[in-house]
Amino acid sequence: MRIVERPKTIIDNPDSIFGYFAWPSVARLDDGTLAAVCSGFRLRHICPFGKAVISYSRDDGKTWTRPAVVIDTPLDDRDSGICVDGKRVIVTSFNNTPENQRAWLEGNIKKGDRSPSLKLMEAYFDLYPDGVCEKYLGSTYKISRDGGYTFGELKKSPVTSPHGPFVANDGRVIWVGRVFVSDQENNASDIALAEMDENENFVIKSRIAPCVDEFGVGFSCEPHALQLPDGRILVAIRVQRYGENPLFTVYLCESSDVGATFTEPRMLIDRLAGSPPHMMLHSSGALVMSYACRNGNMGVRAIISRDGGRTFGEEIKLTENAPSNDIGYPATVERNDGSLLTVWYEKESAVAVIKQMIWEL
Numbered sequence: 001m002r003i004v005e006r007p008k009t010i011i012d013n014p015d016s017i018f019g020y021f022a023w024p025s026v027a028r029l030d031d032g033t034l035a036a037v038c039s040g041f042r043l044r045h046i047c048p049f050g051k052a053v054i055s056y057s058r059d060d061g062k063t064w065t066r067p068a069v070v071i072d073t074p075l076d077d078r079d080s081g082i083c084v085d086g087k088r089v090i091v092t093s094f095n096n097t098p099e100n101q102r103a104w105l106e107g108n109i110k111k112g113d114r115s116p117s118l119k120l121m122e123a124y125f126d127l128y129p130d131g132v133c134e135k136y137l138g139s140t141y142k143i144s145r146d147g148g149y150t151f152g153e154l155k156k157s158p159v160t161s162p163h164g165p166f167v168a169n170d171g172r173v174i175w176v177g178r179v180f181v182s183d184q185e186n187n188a189s190d191i192a193l194a195e196m197d198e199n200e201n202f203v204i205k206s207r208i209a210p211c212v213d214e215f216g217v218g219f220s221c222e223p224h225a226l227q228l229p230d231g232r233i234l235v236a237i238r239v240q241r242y243g244e245n246p247l248f249t250v251y252l253c254e255s256s257d258v259g260a261t262f263t264e265p266r267m268l269i270d271r272l273a274g275s276p277p278h279m280m281l282h283s284s285g286a287l288v289m290s291y292a293c294r295n296g297n298m299g300v301r302a303i304i305s306r307d308g309g310r311t312f313g314e315e316i317k318l319t320e321n322a323p324s325n326d327i328g329y330p331a332t333v334e335r336n337d338g339s340l341l342t343v344w345y346e347k348e349s350a351v352a353v354i355k356q357m358i359w360e361l
Helices: 098-110 116-125 132-136
Strands: 002-011 020-028 034-042 051-057 068-071 081-085 088-094 139-144 155-157 173-179 191-196 202-208 219-227 233-241 247-255 275-281 287-293 299-305 327-334 340-348 351-360
Touching: 002 034, 002 051, 020 081, 020 340, 034 081, 034 088, 034 340, 034 351, 051 088, 068 088, 068 139, 098 116, 173 202, 173 233, 191 219, 191 233, 219 275, 233 275, 247 275, 275 327, 287 340, 299 327, 299 340
Parallel strands: 020 327, 020 351
Antiparallel strands: 002 351, 020 034, 034 051, 051 068, 081 088, 088 139, 139 155, 173 191, 173 219, 191 202, 219 233, 233 247, 275 287, 287 299, 287 327, 327 340, 340 351
């Protein structure tokens, strides 16, 4: 691995209190423009003001536009994914209930946090109208028909994942995600494959077995999937466990029948190596998986497979010594010269920003 350009900030909002940006994805639009999406204009990691935003680079990642809002419900619009299907571009997000947000806020107040930002959030919660969850709660997405510049109505998917769906080799749009439930942390994990129908709604077609180690079932969430040229669909899954026998790792499974069935997920990296995963296929045929380590020497990592995900090489440390464990969700895209551009979020002092680096295999 060779670093072409060291990490730099590409999306932030330094002149406002709403300066927290996190959970990005990146893709190349049909016209060659790079598009980075994330959740932004926030106060904190949990924040009802969160919006799904998009930023563009027309010079292959040298400069980026200021972020523009794509999804803005009254709830906390979080992780943003992007899927490019020609001129049709899908931007995804999800949100939490006011009750979940309020419980987080009250927990911080009990810990002694009396900051003005919490008071502002608390006041906003009191303004939620009746029926807000019925109308807006869920795994959300919007579709652009002009190549990723204007977006249509808000729609909901039965599954959610940070980086959104992918386009299969036969043109179908497939989304592998966690089945959406209103309480994201306290329900049993359930990973499923959904397919877009003729009305551009996602319908669940199959399920993936739980991720298990010698201590039992881990909590599965935030998968990412793609299809290889040989037709196999690979699914990488974030698996975690707190307390005794902790996990924060990636499991991998695959399908040889276009998602009808999947192999049993297997642990891919060390138990606390990092997550959640993102995969991309380089023009050389290399499969690049990126993730973030939040344990010990925190930073962005990558592993490379030269045989279609059957085996992976040694871990590559793209960044090291992050200032906090509020870091991660890297996603990678290939630049015109074959180099790789990876984006992620990282907390710097009071707020988080979106960063990028450029590197070569």
